Amino acid sequence: MSRRVLVLAVLTGAALLMTAPVSGAAQAAGISSADAFAAHSAAAELQDVLARFFAQAPGAGEPVSVQIAPDAYPVYELSPDFVAGRPGAAPGEFAYFAIPARASDGRTATLWSVRGDDGSWQIGNIASGDVEGEYARKLPAGAQLLHEPQVDAWYAVRDGRVTPLSDTNAAATDTAVTNAAVTVAGYQRTVEARYADKLPGSVYARDGEAGGYDATSQVMPRGDGGPAPSGHDTGWVPLLILAGVLAVSGAGYVLHLRRNPA
Structure with missing residues (x-):
């Protein structure tokens, strides 16, 4: 293999790693494996914070150790643009x-990793339970996990259809959504009927009525989740991935030269 071809292969492989999508649904929202x-x-840095979280939660007993799962499930919340019926709006916004975590006594929690204004990732909340993980593991390949918080x-x-996953869907008023999959268009009509008069800027929202649709509160505490821990700048992590790929590939190139001198 020529040096030029090998270098090109290294750079191409690094670029592919940096842009590899998590799934088809995630790629559509601009979310990559990087x-x-x-x-x-960002979650892996919070072992001590998680230990304190479990220690302070109701029913806490002996000190526990904590294991953070290797998974990171993308979660989408109902889009106000979709509710309003704007052309091209997807049902959910990322x-x-x-990221699930488990204590040594069996209790579970979920860290919510959010992207800051500067593009770095930080923990926005720690919530009790493994709700997102339970539903994400039920998803068909390529499907998007959508939450309707109200x-x-x-x-x-997936594929233009919205399929219920949770028993709590029974609390909704539309049986077409609670009992079976519907088209995206059918689901839009349902949520428009529920929330069109409660969107940001509506009289309902201006009056501060409980249950209004607040597009600014996508990440909210759940269960016994405490205050969000201080954020950690992780914007450098993708650069480390690229550096690692180049370092390993470079070592391979040096070995190639030693075995095959020009």
Whole structure:
């Protein structure tokens, strides 16, 4: 193999690693494997914070150790543009990566890793339970995990259809959504009927009525989740991935030269 071809292969491989999508649904929202890695790295720094979280939670007993799962599940929240019926709007907007954690006594929690204004990933909340993980593991390949927070309902969105995943969907008023999959257009009509008069800027929202649709509160505490820990800048993580790829590939190139001198 010529030096030029080998160098080109190294750079191409690094570029592919940096841009590899998590899934088809995630790629459509601009979320890549590098984002998932950076989001997870922000969570991996919080072992001590998680231990305190479990120690302070109701029912806490002996001190526990904590294990953070290797998964980072992209979670989407119902889009106000979709509710309003704007052309081209997708049902959900990316909200956070859900990263499950488990204590040695069996209790679970979920870290919500969010992207800051500067592009770095940081932990926005720690919530009790493994809700997102339970539903994400039920998703068909290529489906998007959608949360409708006002009724705490969870859906799989794929191929133009919205399929209920949670028992809490029974609390919704539309049986077409609670009992079976519907088209995206059908789901839009349902949520428009529920929330069109409660969108940001509506009289309902201006009056501060409970249950209004607040597009600014995508990441909110759940269960016994405490205050969000201080953020950690993880914007450098993708660069480390690239550096690692180049270092390993460079070592291979040196070995190639030693075995095959010009």
